[in-house]
Amino acid sequence: MQVLNVVGAGRVGRSLARLWHQAGAVRLGGVCARRTDSAADAVAFIGAGQALALDAMPPAALWLLAVPDSELAAVAETLAGRIDSGTAFHASGALTAAVLAPLAARGLATASAHPALSFAEPARAVREFAGTPVALEGDAAACQTLSALFAAIGGAPFPLAAAAKPGYHAACAIASNYAVVLADLALRTAQRAGLDAATARAVLAPLAGQSLANAFTLGPAAALTGPVARGDAATVALHLAGLDQVPADADAYRALGRLALQLAAPGLEPARIAAVHEALAR
Ligand SMILES: NC(=O)c1ccc[n+]([C@@H]2O[C@H](COP(=O)([O-])OP(=O)(O)OC[C@H]3O[C@@H](n4cnc5c(N)ncnc54)[C@H](OP(=O)(O)O)[C@@H]3O)[C@@H](O)[C@H]2O)c1
Incomplete structure (x- = not known):
C-alpha cells in the first residue's frame, strides 16, 4: 500500500487523511504542522500516522501539502x-x-485537487464527504493517481484546466460565501423593519432555501420570482426607499437588481424593463 505523508495537519489535511486511512487506501506516514501539538492532535483525529517535523518525514509515494495557500510555495521549495x-x-x-x-x-508528479466542500468542522466533513466533487488539475500521471485516490473515499473527481482555476474558484466563492452574505443582508433588512431575529430566520430560511434549490433545478431564469421578474418598478422603488438608510445595502440591492433584470428581460415588455432600470438607477 502507498505511504501518504501529510504536510499541514489542519482542517483539510486531517479530514482527507482520516478518510483515506479509514478506507484502507493508503498507509499513513508522517503528519507535520507548524506546531507539534497540532500535528499530534491531527494524528489522534486520523487514528494513524506519526507527528513529525518536516525534515524527519519518512519516504512516501504521496505527499499532501495541506498548508494555507500563502505557505505552499515555501513548503514546496523546502521539500524539494x-x-x-x-x-x-x-x-x-x-x-x-x-x-x-x-x-x-x-x-x-504534481497536481492540485480541490474538494468543493467546507472543511470548517473536520468530523462533519469526514461524515459528509461522500459525493463531493474534486477538481483535478496538473500532470496527467498525478491526476490519474489522485482520481483513483479520491474515488476510493467516495469523491467525484473531475478534470479542470489550469487556466480555468481562478474563474472556477470565484464561482465556488460566489455560491458558498456570497450566499451567506445575501442571507445576512436579508436578515438585517428584516430586523431593521422590526422583525425579531427568530422570526426573521423563520420567514427567510425556507424562502432562501427553496429559491436556491429552484435556481439549480429549474434554472435561474425560471426560478426568478418577485418584483423585478414581474417588471414592477413601483415596488422596487418602495424597497429602495427603505434600504437607502444603509447605502452599502442599497448599492447591493441595486447591483443585484440589475442582474435580476438581465435574467428577467426576455420575458418582459420593453417599457417595463425601462421602468425597472430607472427605479434601480435612482
Ligand atoms: N477549509 C476549507 O474548507 C477548504 C476547502 C477546500 C480547500 N481548502 C484548501 O486546503 C488547504 C488547507 O486549508 P485548511 O483550511 O485545512 O487550513 P488550516 O486549517 O489553517 O490548516 C493549515 C495547516 O498547515 C499547517 N502549516 C502552516 N504553515 C505551515 C508550514 N510552513 N509548514 C508546515 N505546516 C504548516 C498549520 O499548522 P498549525 O496547525 O500548527 O497552525 C495547519 O496544521 C488550503 O490550500 C485551502 O485553500 C480548504
Whole structure:
C-alpha cells in the first residue's frame, strides 16, 4: 500500500487523511504542522500516522501539502531539497499545480485537487464527504493517481484546466460565501423593519432555501420570482426607499437588481424593463 505523508495537519489535511486511512487506501506516514501539538492532535483525529517535523518525514509515494495557500510555495521549495520521487498535491481551489514547480523540477508528479466542500468542522466533513466533487488539475500521471485516490473515499473527481482555476474558484466563492452574505443582508433588512431575529430566520430560511434549490433545478431564469421578474418598478422603488438608510445595502440591492433584470428581460415588455432600470438607477 502507498505511504501518504501529510504536510499541514489542519482542517483539510486531517479530514482527507482520516478518510483515506479509514478506507484502507493508503498507509499513513508522517503528519507535520507548524506546531507539534497540532500535528499530534491531527494524528489522534486520523487514528494513524506519526507527528513529525518536516525534515524527519519518512519516504512516501504521496505527499499532501495541506498548508494555507500563502505557505505552499515555501513548503514546496523546502521539500524539494529533500525528495525526488512520488506524487505531490495541494488542495487549493485558486492556485494551480504550478506552485509546486520546485517539486516538479525534482521529478515529482504534481497536481492540485480541490474538494468543493467546507472543511470548517473536520468530523462533519469526514461524515459528509461522500459525493463531493474534486477538481483535478496538473500532470496527467498525478491526476490519474489522485482520481483513483479520491474515488476510493467516495469523491467525484473531475478534470479542470489550469487556466480555468481562478474563474472556477470565484464561482465556488460566489455560491458558498456570497450566499451567506445575501442571507445576512436579508436578515438585517428584516430586523431593521422590526422583525425579531427568530422570526426573521423563520420567514427567510425556507424562502432562501427553496429559491436556491429552484435556481439549480429549474434554472435561474425560471426560478426568478418577485418584483423585478414581474417588471414592477413601483415596488422596487418602495424597497429602495427603505434600504437607502444603509447605502452599502442599497448599492447591493441595486447591483443585484440589475442582474435580476438581465435574467428577467426576455420575458418582459420593453417599457417595463425601462421602468425597472430607472427605479434601480435612482
Ligand atoms: N477549509 C476549507 O474548507 C477548504 C476547502 C477546500 C480547500 N481548502 C484548501 O486546503 C488547504 C488547507 O486549508 P485548511 O483550511 O485545512 O487550513 P488550516 O486549517 O489553517 O490548516 C493549515 C495547516 O498547515 C499547517 N502549516 C502552516 N504553515 C505551515 C508550514 N510552513 N509548514 C508546515 N505546516 C504548516 C498549520 O499548522 P498549525 O496547525 O500548527 O497552525 C495547519 O496544521 C488550503 O490550500 C485551502 O485553500 C480548504
